[in-house]
Amino acid sequence: MVLANDEYSIWRTAPDASRLCYQHFCWRELYQSNVHPSIDLTNRPNLRIAELATGHCLWAIQVAEEYPHAQVEASDISLGLIPPKPDLPSNLSVRQWSFFDRVPEEWKEAFDLLHVRLVCQPFGGNQDPRPVLEKFVSMLKPGGYLQWDEYDYHEADKNNVYSANDPDIIPHPEITHNSSTKIWKLIMKTFQWPTEHFYRLAEYFTAAGLTDVAAHTRRPPPSVFRAFYEHWYALIAQLLPVLESKDIEVGQEARRLLLQMKKNALVDGDYSAHITKFVVGRKPTASGKGKYEDSQMEAASEV
Template sequence: MTTTAPAANQEPAQGPVPEVFHKTDTAYALDRTGYSASGRLFFQHGLFKDVTGSVINPRILADLRESAGATDGDIELKVADIGTGNSAWAQDVARGAGVTGFKFDVHGFDISDEQYPPSHILPNNLKLSVADALVTPPEELHGTFDIVHVAQFAVVRPLHDDPGAAIDHALALLKPGGWLQWDEWARDTNNHVGMKKLAPSPRCEWALGVSSKVFPEWLIEGNLADHLSKHGFVEATRFKYEPRPDQLPALTMLWFLTGDELVRFGYEEPTRSLFLEALAGAFAETRDPSIRAMFSTATSSVVGKKPSSG
């Protein structure tokens, strides 16, 4: 039996969410060319920073400060941002990342430069280049960086079953003793984003059930730290951040912005219509004064250290 998502004025469809979805053939399931996509990235970065309270995980900076020992000046760190997009994170780090005692030399990489800002407005300590994060990096970049940052790679389809290619790429870029920080919007092991609501919200539940089918197991099950350990990282740890209640409206809007972009650029008919109807029904429940559903999407950073020797 074919199931469809409910329109805003209908009861939710019964039965399981379909297992078969009609994807486009693109490796990146979001948009690179439109202004709304780049705007979402800036919004996403600011919200992630607001929820986590930092741009670079404090565990990383504390270890690198300790490794540097006594110093009379700022500790200089080389940072790579893999899949930099519009360079929102990279620009923040280049401008100091809100921390003291460090100077950052930042290099952003992406397989496409379509979202890069004009070079003349970038900080002098930020460089942007085109590179593929799923292949071995050029030899001259091996062992170059103190920190490698990866974010939101759950929509990179070649990594759906195994994120190992990107992990190996990051490991090659790092100096011995350097750190990887991998940021994602977290989901729980029941394939659901958390919700806050005043009454039952069946259309939101339907939309979450549909969306849970498009993300990889390593994100849904939260086992990315295990993958890092398997590929040679030590001290692999997952940090999960629960948002404050006042952050939920913004997180909810980010969920819809991302979902709408994913639907329009990552899927073909009839799946596209299924997703769009699911989003419309869910959004209606977020505006219904008797329900006022909000998505409590958690954020997570998985960090791991490249062994200092061996």
């Protein structure tokens, strides 16, 4: 079923479902954890965790298992990818909700941790995510955390190539191995994902009143980098018909570049994938605890 205002509906096919599940396990490898290590959820009575735009729900399912004493609530504009109820942990509930809609009363100031990941597409057409961010902040308890994970879209051509021959870094991937970056730019141009806004997420967190804000960027380590490459390759391959239906020349150019990307990997041992970014912030408590004295925003680049 295609819902009105559901920009994501074209992506919810069977190959997409398996790609999203695969991608989830890649992300989990980055810190061997779903919850970012900077987040401390100890000593919290009535621990409540929410995941928005949950997709296949794997993040929420695993977190419900990792925190059996927590009440975990997952939501999405469509529940089409979520497993049947008997397969869900008993401390996990799901509900249909679009983050463009009003925040339900019972979710206001309700959560110790709110997680959202990979939601650039719904903001296609260069929409500003700040009104939605305000809603997320309103859902946090005082002292609660927001963890928002995205690829580092704005700097998509930096540090995004892993070479089996030069495992540290390829010095100028944007010049020497730019087929991946060029496809990325074609996709951006076609769908108008608001990369500039997403680049500024940490700044927006601070403006929305969150403290202890940090954008943790992490280049996947070699052991997982190729797995991220496989996901990126599969995503583009899946997107080719969509690109072609929107603009035949753009689609054909993407097809040519994808072949080049494959050659880079198979012949030269060079794999391209995106850098991950975990933006974390905390709602101040009434006492102001959880606020750095002198610095409210931190770029914690590990790239």
